Structure formats: C-alpha cells, structure tokens
Amino acid sequence: KQEVTQIPAALSVPEGENLVLNCSFTDSAIYNLQWFRQDPGKGLTSLLLIQSSQREQTSGRLNASLDKSSGRSTLYIAASQPGDSATYLCAVASGYALNFGKGTSLLVTP
C-alpha cells in the first residue's frame, strides 16, 4: 500500500519568508501527485497537479516539484503571507484513488 509522509507536521514562519513543505511516498509507480490546501473545517482546494512525467508545476507564488525515482515532492511557497495559513496536504494517485499524507499545518504570522 502506498504510504505518504509529510514533514514537518506543523510550521510557523513570519510573513515574507520563503518556505518548503516536504512530501515523500513509498511506491514510485504513481500517475500524478496533487497538492491541496485545507482551511479549518473546510474542504480541499487543489493547488497544483504534477503529472508523473513532469518535474515541476508553478502557480503564482507556489512551485511544486516531483522526483518520482526518490519518492519525493516539495511545495515551495515564496514570500509567505498570513492568508497562506492553512493545512497543506500532499496526495499521490497510484491505482484507483488518492493516498494522502497527514498534512503540514502552516501558520504565517504578521
């Protein structure tokens, strides 16, 4: 079974800092990897989708990379803002459904 691990579990940074969230997975035979954002008590919002053949995807201040062979992905957030405070979930598509990590809880302080 695909196991997805996210490090760190929680992160607190001052506004303006660049930061990196890490995701690792045990089975490199994946179709794609998706990063989601979840605000407290809310559903999941898709941030970036990286196909298995791609190395990275960018959207605004967000950049996600994928190294399938080593089973790793990183989400880079540039110039963090208080509005970025949320839980970030990494999900790997291998087989029929998504396997999620437990998430990284991010707090950006003014």
Add this chain to the structure above:
Amino acid sequence: EAEVAQSPRYKITEKSQAVAFWCDPISGHATLYWYRQILGQGPELLVQFQDESVVDDSQLPKDRFSAERLKGVDSTLKIQPAELGDSAMYLCASSLAVSDSFGYGYTFGSGTRLTVV
C-alpha cells in the same frame, strides 16, 4: 468554475441514529469518491464509484455504512447506526477518469462535518 456540491455542511446526530450525506459531482465526471477525514489526519477513501458501479469499497464499514449512486450522477452515503467514532469530515470528490492515469486530478467538495453525540 464547476464545483462538487455536498449537503448538509454540518450535521449533529445522536449515537444509534441514522444519518445521510449527499453529493453532486461535477457534470460529466464519471468517477465519484467518498472520503472520511478524522481531525488531524489525511482523508481516507471509503468508496469509489465508476458511473453507478462500485469500483472499490474495501474500506467501507459495511455493517453500518452504505453508499449508492443509482443513476450514475449524484450519490448518497448513509450511516446507520451512527457511533461516536464516526465523528469526522466526510468529503466527496469527482474525477473524469476511473483511475487517475489520465492525470485529470480530483475536485473535492466542501465536505460535511459530522458530530455524533
């Protein structure tokens, strides 16, 4: 932008009672998923539908949970009887493809927060 609709947003029920959640996927999405997310954890798959057929329900506690997607469009997830441990967020998602080998990704609804008292 197309959305996955879920209702209700919040539900409080007493243990041993029945509860039901509804999901309407994005139009044209053949695949529908129900996930359960316990506080502080990542979502875990309960059941997956391709059109009206169940593709995977291996993690669905079938003694108390049931799910249906009769016409291959919207879906209902039911719990009867509810237990305290069922308190969680129930998320519905949809996708164009059966497996995500096509790389369409998944779109999630806003979820139903269930509290069993």
